[in-house]
Amino acid sequence: MFQPLKDVRIVDLSQVLAGPYATYQLSLMGAEVLKIEKPGEGDWTRKGGGIPHLSDQQMGLGYIAHNAGKKSVTLDLKSREGLELAKKLIASADVFVENFKPGVAAGLGLGFEALREINPKIVYCSISAYGQDGPMRGRPAYDHVIQGMCGIMLTTGKPGDGPTKVGAPYVDYATGMNAAMAVMAGLREVDRLGKAVQVDVAMLDTALMLMASLVSQHLTTGWTPTQNGNEAWSQSPSSGAFDTSDGMLMLAANHDVQFGKLCQAIGRMDILSDPRWHSTAARTENAASLRATLEDTFRTQTASHWETLLETATVPAARVRGLEEVLGEAQITARGLTSEIHVDGHTGPIHVPSMSFKADGNNVVPKTSASTLGADTDAVLRDLGLDDSSLAHLRNAGVI
Numbered sequence: 001m002f003q004p005l006k007d008v009r010i011v012d013l014s015q016v017l018a019g020p021y022a023t024y025q026l027s028l029m030g031a032e033v034l035k036i037e038k039p040g041e042g043d044w045t046r047k048g049g050g051i052p053h054l055s056d057q058q059m060g061l062g063y064i065a066h067n068a069g070k071k072s073v074t075l076d077l078k079s080r081e082g083l084e085l086a087k088k089l090i091a092s093a094d095v096f097v098e099n100f101k102p103g104v105a106a107g108l109g110l111g112f113e114a115l116r117e118i119n120p121k122i123v124y125c126s127i128s129a130y131g132q133d134g135p136m137r138g139r140p141a142y143d144h145v146i147q148g149m150c151g152i153m154l155t156t157g158k159p160g161d162g163p164t165k166v167g168a169p170y171v172d173y174a175t176g177m178n179a180a181m182a183v184m185a186g187l188r189e190v191d192r193l194g195k196a197v198q199v200d201v202a203m204l205d206t207a208l209m210l211m212a213s214l215v216s217q218h219l220t221t222g223w224t225p226t227q228n229g230n231e232a233w234s235q236s237p238s239s240g241a242f243d244t245s246d247g248m249l250m251l252a253a254n255h256d257v258q259f260g261k262l263c264q265a266i267g268r269m270d271i272l273s274d275p276r277w278h279s280t281a282a283r284t285e286n287a288a289s290l291r292a293t294l295e296d297t298f299r300t301q302t303a304s305h306w307e308t309l310l311e312t313a314t315v316p317a318a319r320v321r322g323l324e325e326v327l328g329e330a331q332i333t334a335r336g337l338t339s340e341i342h343v344d345g346h347t348g349p350i351h352v353p354s355m356s357f358k359a360d361g362n363n364v365v366p367k368t369s370a371s372t373l374g375a376d377t378d379a380v381l382r383d384l385g386l387d388d389s390s391l392a393h394l395r396n397a398g399v400i
Contacts, residue, residue: 002359003030008187010095011036011086012070013077013110015043017143017169018203019099019127020066021176026095026183028355028364033070034089034380035371036077039398042373043067051346058373059343061350068341068352068366071376074400077108082399086110088384091118094190095183099127102137116196123186124198127179131202141203143169150207151225155214158229175206177356237287238262242295244319247303252316256280265313266297266306336363343369374400 008031012023020035020043027033037043042058049061073089076082087110090096096115098105105111105126112124126132129141147153147165157164182199189197208215213233214225230241230248238253253262256279263272271277271293276286283290298306303319310317326332337356340349355364377400378391386394394400 001030002362002364005184005187006030008032008095009093010034010097010183011090011093012097013086013105014097014099014127016045016099017062017066017172018175018179019097020045021173022125022127022179022183022201023070023097024066024068024353025177025180025355027069028366031095034073034093034376035067035070036086036089037072037074037373039074039076039374039400042072042074046373054343054346057345059345059370064341064343064350064370065352067370069368070371071380072371072374073377073380074374075377076399077110079397079399081394081397083109085381085384085394085399087115087118089380090115090122092384093119093122094187095123095125097125097127097179097183101140102126102128102132112196112198120196121190121194122196123183123190124196125179125183125186125201126199127175127201127203129203131205132200136204143172143203146171146203146207150204150211151214152207152211155211155225155227157227159227161227164227170210171203171207174210175201175203178206178209235284237283237290238294241320242291242298244298244303244306245301248320249298249303249306250318250320251310258315259283261313261315262310265309265315266294268293268297336365339363339365341366341369344372 005026008026010023010026010031010033012019012033012035014020014023023031023033023035035043043063045062045066046058046060047055049055049063051061054060054064075086077086090110096110098110106114115122115124128137129146130136130139141149144165148163150171153163153165156166179199179201182201186197186199217223218225230250232239232252232254234252234254236252236254238259239251242249242251251262253259260272263269271290275282277283277290307317307319335358336354338351339354341352343350350369352366358364381391381400391400
């Protein structure tokens with residue numbers, strides 16, 4: 001099995017989405033993830049998720065989707081005993097992940113300086129909205145707040161529609177993947193230099209880097225992007241969204257070879273020979289008339305018809321699909337992008353993400369289901385030397 005992080009232990013204090021998704025990626029690659037949760041409450045995502053009885057069991061779908069394969073350990077970090085136990089676990093770990101507001105972890109006694117004293121080779125990963133420094137460092141945020149902050153909403157949607165949010169919490173997920181990459185880089189640096197590493201991952205930073213070409217162009221030339229609707233960023237008049245007889249077709253015929261193949265495939269060689277459109281410069285100058293002419297043709301057949309035709313002609317194109325349709329495609333099944341796990345008390349499988357790449361031709365999937373709240377507390381603490389009497393005392397005191 002592909003387990004590059006086998007024997008890596010991670011103590012994870014993160015909650016909700018970006019942090020848990022980061023440690024989920026690391027878990028899939030073989031790391032042992034100890035998810036520290038508050039006794040009786042746990043991660044906020046344990047509630048909700050569309051299946052009421054799972055929510056009632058504190059096993060909501062939002063939790064399961066990003067926490068399969070991890071161990072759940074309950075500790076009250078506001079208690080002296082709970083904090084000391086957390087430090088002992090961190091001393092035994094390779095990685096520490098937190099997504100408190102900047103300063104909160106240090107206030108608990110779990111800041112980078114404190115933890116590298118007890119673990120000189122720790123990779124310390126902080127995930128926050130705006131980063132650990134700068135004038136906004138203390139501000140809280142969620143995905144949609146960062147979408148408003150980063151500029152993406154003023155480039156999304158059609159002109160005149162007003163700022164439009166991207167439909168999925170893509171900043172959270174991208175931040176999680178960014179954090180997972182940062183942790184792996186940190187582990188390599190510890191191997192190389194033999195000393196603790198601190199990595200600082202911010203949602204706003206990640207969101208801006210997802211728009212790297214726009215940021216670069218604006219800073220270099222002063223150009224400001226505007227709402228572009230469904231059109232391609234290439235601005236090619238033979239790329240973007242086109243209406244068909246029953247739906248929308250997304251097309252990318254950016255250069256001369258692709259444009260020639262497009263015209264031949266749709267039976268409109270007259271477009272290619274027309275002096276208004278015979279070169280890239282001419283097509284740009286006469287973009288509106290070209291788009292109207294192409295759309296008149298596309299409206300004569302279904303989106304599926306054109307997709308199949310253009311696939312044969314090796315012109316990039318796809319009809320617009322809903323989530324339920326794309327997940328039913330044979331391609332998705334072949335790629336194994338999701339895997340099935342089983343949760344006690346629920347009949348039928350729960351679908352969770354697999355790793356977003358294959359390794360040696362195989363999918364990387366969670367080895368176990370998500371743990372119920374605190375299910376692994378006793379076993380993990382026994383490894384620290386606690387006996388049944390000590391565990392009973394901690395439980396009665398509300399520490400675990």
